[in-house]
Amino acid sequence: MKHDKEKIYIFDTTLRDGEQSPGASMNHREKLELAHQLALLNVDIIEAGFPIASPGDFRAVKAIAESVKGPVIAGLARCIAKDIERCAEAVVPARKSRIHVFLATSEIHRKFKLNKARHEILKQAVTGVKYAKKFTRDVEFSPEDASRTERDFLAQVVKAVIDAGATTVNIPDTVGYSIPTEFGDLIAYLFDNVPNINKAIINVHCHNDLGLAVANSLAAIQNGARGVECTINGLGERAGNAALEEVVMAIKTRADLFTNVETGIKTERLYKVSRLVSQLTGMTVQRNKAIVGANAFAHEAGVHQDGMLKERRTYEIMKPQDIGMDGTELVLGKHSGRHAFRHQLSRLGLNLTQTELEEAYIRFKELADKKKNIYDDDLQMIARGDDSQNASVYVLDYLHVSTGTNAIPTATVRLKKGKEVLQSAAYGDGPIDAALKAIDKLSGVRGKLTDFSLQAITVGKDAMGEANVRVAFGPDMLSAKAASTDIVEASAKAYLSCVNRYLSTRKLAGKKIKHN
Ligand code: KIV
Ligand code: ZN
Numbered sequence: 001m002k003h004d005k006e007k008i009y010i011f012d013t014t015l016r017d018g019e020q021s022p023g024a025s026m027n028h029r030e031k032l033e034l035a036h037q038l039a040l041l042n043v044d045i046i047e048a049g050f051p052i053a054s055p056g057d058f059r060a061v062k063a064i065a066e067s068v069k070g071p072v073i074a075g076l077a078r079c080i081a082k083d084i085e086r087c088a089e090a091v092v093p094a095r096k097s098r099i100h101v102f103l104a105t106s107e108i109h110r111k112f113k114l115n116k117a118r119h120e121i122l123k124q125a126v127t128g129v130k131y132a133k134k135f136t137r138d139v140e141f142s143p144e145d146a147s148r149t150e151r152d153f154l155a156q157v158v159k160a161v162i163d164a165g166a167t168t169v170n171i172p173d174t175v176g177y178s179i180p181t182e183f184g185d186l187i188a189y190l191f192d193n194v195p196n197i198n199k200a201i202i203n204v205h206c207h208n209d210l211g212l213a214v215a216n217s218l219a220a221i222q223n224g225a226r227g228v229e230c231t232i233n234g235l236g237e238r239a240g241n242a243a244l245e246e247v248v249m250a251i252k253t254r255a256d257l258f259t260n261v262e263t264g265i266k267t268e269r270l271y272k273v274s275r276l277v278s279q280l281t282g283m284t285v286q287r288n289k290a291i292v293g294a295n296a297f298a299h300e301a302g303v304h305q306d307g308m309l310k311e312r313r314t315y316e317i318m319k320p321q322d323i324g325m326d327g328t329e330l331v332l333g334k335h336s337g338r339h340a341f342r343h344q345l346s347r348l349g350l351n352l353t354q355t356e357l358e359e360a361y362i363r364f365k366e367l368a369d370k371k372k373n374i375y376d377d378d379l380q381m382i383a384r385g386d387d388s389q390n391a392s393v394y395v396l397d398y399l400h401v402s403t404g405t406n407a408i409p410t411a412t413v414r415l416k417k418g419k420e421v422l423q424s425a426a427y428g429d430g431p432i433d434a435a436l437k438a439i440d441k442l443s444g445v446r447g448k449l450t451d452f453s454l455q456a457i458t459v460g461k462d463a464m465g466e467a468n469v470r471v472a473f474g475p476d477m478l479s480a481k482a483a484s485t486d487i488v489e490a491s492a493k494a495y496l497s498c499v500n501r502y503l504s505t506r507k508l509a510g511k512k513i514k515h516n
Helices: 028-041 055-067 081-091 107-114 118-133 151-163 180-193 213-222 244-253 267-281 302-310 338-347 354-370 376-384 431-443 487-505
Strands: 009-012 045-049 072-078 097-104 139-144 168-173 201-206 227-230 395-402 410-417 420-427 448-456 465-473 476-484
Touching: 009 201, 009 244, 028 045, 028 055, 028 267, 028 376, 045 055, 045 081, 055 072, 055 081, 072 081, 072 118, 081 097, 081 118, 097 107, 097 118, 097 168, 107 118, 118 139, 118 151, 139 151, 151 168, 151 180, 168 180, 168 213, 168 227, 180 201, 180 213, 201 213, 213 227, 213 244, 227 244, 244 267, 267 376, 338 354, 338 376, 354 376, 395 431, 395 487, 410 431, 410 487, 420 431, 431 487, 448 487, 465 487, 476 487
Parallel strands: 009 045, 009 227, 045 072, 072 097, 097 139, 139 168, 168 201, 201 227
Antiparallel strands: 395 410, 410 420, 448 465, 465 476
């Protein structure tokens, strides 16, 4: 059969724009793990970070470029030589590397943010693209705030950067201001008014401030865009970006409307990746979220259930299996051996080295002693290890809490620091407060808990509880998470992880540059 569909390139920016969501930061190991899962999902491009933003971002982009095979690995850079050089250094180890340069073009950004005239913007954009081309063939340019840029000037910029060698031009709706008919019309306008437009792929990058990011992206595809920049679970600045899973499933489910295009996404992996991102970032997916929410395929009303039993298609436009929500996971337990353990990990795309595997197996056995069934989510936690054990200054060795109605909650905590053993007790407003106060006494630093959430990350009464904390040490803000079947222990470990990181990294510079 003749294959005449055009490819829609899925450009995943969960690790860059997504990671800019307040409170969604991931550590180095988590970023690598997610990048490997995105490759298994078969995304076309992974935007792995903004290398100039911090040493941590640089290291993560470089490590992803070195180890993740399949997708193009992109890094973001402002249209500035030092950004481009740093980005090139990070992405060039990839088999397929991309430098993504951006510069704002709208009047409001030119006037208030950049204080530059149109001709200066045009010149800087062209210079930036030409400079990036010295390092890699694949260069993307984004006119930031494109949707609020004067159309004639936008067309001029797009033409100039394509002439300068941009292979992809991205049209961002940076502030999520557009509505679908208007945004589709903007893309059509560019196709009609930029003479060399067919020499580049046109991407779109829509933010969700008005809840229209996915709709705008789809309208752009219908008007000629062939790349969509999106994130898992719609993470991203402010209200987020277009959700990858929604864009992909809309194109697939409405193939009757999107007759000439398709994506290469392995949709049966969507649910797993969504869960992983939620776990790694601590950003819970709302139950009624399209495609991957817990209720997305749940039918409650009697009349719906009746219809479903008679014919599934009465109330279901997609099958849960299409996104990998099939409930057929294999469950491990304390009698499971190394072989089954390794097999399950590699089924989840978690390929550990022999040493990592041995360490993970010990954690598995410890958990299996406390918890009868070990599910896929538990395995992901086990494979990742525990935040609090990394580069630890203090390790939680013993925790005992006493609490109850009309009782004064108290906690006894023992921490190990090398060979030193420290012990203290404290009382507080609840067992968690008491435990954290005892940790403060022992560590000698006092963090202020500015954000705290607990969620069950596996199923059953013996589910693992994950604590996500955000702790301020003066002006320094750190986030961490930890999981345990005991939520007080999870909270104490997450808090201790922040204390450790504060103590060991407070001398490191590296404030993130904020951008959209
Ligand atoms: O929203 C935006 O404009 C961006 C650009 C850097 C592409 O994130
Ligand atoms: Zn953005």
